[in-house]
Amino acid sequence: EVQLVESGGGLVQPGRSMKLSCAASGFTFNNYDMAWVCQAPKKGLEWVATISYDGSSTYYRDSVKGRFTISRDNAKSTLYLQMDSLRSEDTATYYCARERYPGITSHFDYWGQGVMVTVSS
Amino acid sequence: DIQMTQSPASLSASLGETVTIQCRASEDIYSGLAWYQQKPGKSPQLLIYGASSLQDGVPSRFSGSGSGTQYSLKISSMQTEDEGVYFCQQGLKYPFTFGSGTKLEIK
Numbered sequence: 001e002v003q004l005v006e007s008g009g010g011l012v013q014p015g016r017s018m019k020l021s022c023a024a025s026g027f028t029f030n031n032y033d034m035a036w037v038c039q040a041p042k043k044g045l046e047w048v049a050t051i052s053y054d055g056s057s058t059y060y061r062d063s064v065k066g067r068f069t070i071s072r073d074n075a076k077s078t079l080y081l082q083m084d085s086l087r088s089e090d091t092a093t094y095y096c097a098r099e100r101y102p103g104i105t106s107h108f109d110y111w112g113q114g115v116m117v118t119v120s121s
Numbered sequence: 122d123i124q125m126t127q128s129p130a131s132l133s134a135s136l137g138e139t140v141t142i143q144c145r146a147s148e149d150i151y152s153g154l155a156w157y158q159q160k161p162g163k164s165p166q167l168l169i170y171g172a173s174s175l176q177d178g179v180p181s182r183f184s185g186s187g188s189g190t191q192y193s194l195k196i197s198s199m200q201t202e203d204e205g206v207y208f209c210q211q212g213l214k215y216p217f218t219f220g221s222g223t224k225l226e227i228k
Contacts (some may be wrong), residue, residue, distance in 0.1 A: 035200055045157075045165065045215040061216045095164055102171065105153025108213035109176065111164040 009115035022079040022096030029077035033099040040093035127220030133228040144209035155212035
């Protein structure tokens with residue numbers, strides 16, 4: 001059974017940093033691209049970042065470029081999101097998701113339960 | 122960025138009724154369209170990918186269609202467990218973008 005379990009969220013002050021982790025199991029982690037998707041309270045979904053299966057390529061939405069870093073440790077089957085210079089607008093539930101690429105387009109076939117990040121003084 | 126316009130924002134349906142949700146992309150996304158269902162307090166669940174391919178384990182009453190910029194999700198016979206919020210997502214270009222969601226309730 002595919003499982004994605006996020007951890008590391010909580011309350012953080014504006015301008016500070018936080019690192020999220022996502023432990024994967026039930027599939028061969030290093031065969032899949034992985035992503036982070038966020039959802040502000042009572043709002044829609046926003047793709048945040050994607051990392052290729054081997055970590056060689058990363059992609060970010062403009063609003064987090066230069067502040068967030070997606071990474072992975074394939075030996076530990078773990079995905080990370082380092083979030084620096086946090087802003088109040090980063091407040092959201094962050095989901096780890098497995099990305100599938102059957103052809104020329106992508107979708108997310110498994111999602112974690114999500115972890116809440118609240119940026120507030 | 123590719124904009125995804127989803128409609129309606131909300132709807133209510135009777136048990137057994139057929140429901141259709143629309144999603145329009147701001148440019149051709151070559152069937153790179155996925156649909157997700159999200160229930161309160163839960164993470165999204167993939168229903169349809171590639172515009173019309175049913176994800177394993179998803180009931181056959183769910184179907185997707187469309188091409189170019191226009192796509193739709195159909196639920197052929199509304200069930201109680203189908204209540205939730207539905208999102209479309211384009212997966213052609215970064216940044217991947219989602220529709221604003223359709224809240225589906227039982228009438």
